[in-house]
Amino acid sequence: MTNAIAAIRTLVESDEIIKANLSEYGEGEDKGPALTFQTAQDDMEMPYAIMRIEADNPDDVEILDRMILNFDVYCDNGDYDKAKLIATRIEKLLDREVGLKDDGILSIHRAGKLPIPDEDPSIIHINAKFLVRTIRTDLY
Secondary structure, X not given: OHHHHHHHHHHHXXXXXXXHHOOEEOOHHHOEEOEEEOOOOOOOOOOEEEEEEEEEEEOOOOOEEEXXXXXXXXXXXXXXXXXXXXXXXXXXXHOOOOOOHXXXXXXXXXXXXXXXXXXXXXXXXXXXXXXXXXXOOOOO
16 A cells, blocks of 8 residues: 555656645655645645545455545635645546556545635635555455
8 A cells, every 4th residue: 555655645746736836845855745644744834735544445356455545635824726726636636547557556536525614714625535446466
């Protein structure tokens, strides 16, 4: 699964529209779009995105797993248009993507996108959800 997550992250981070709209995070060679896995860093500036695994379950075929992968996009200053642009671009990059078989990903399908209310009304949070089918050759 680590290869699959890394491949998806690389695909999203390398997109010019994502680079232009997410803030930058990191230093030196590690500097890039503010996209993290599982949790945001305290010193990240908005807008940023977080990749989270919601579920990782076996499929009905023994060598396949199904993973639900979330992208949470956060923007401040009530910038709904920017949050929507980033979330929609991530959807466009990943929906029906089948070119990542070398990284253990059989397919990626969009599973929905919705705004999530935040306690602070100036923070816009949009969640984009994907069903990722991965190949588990390490078990068989």
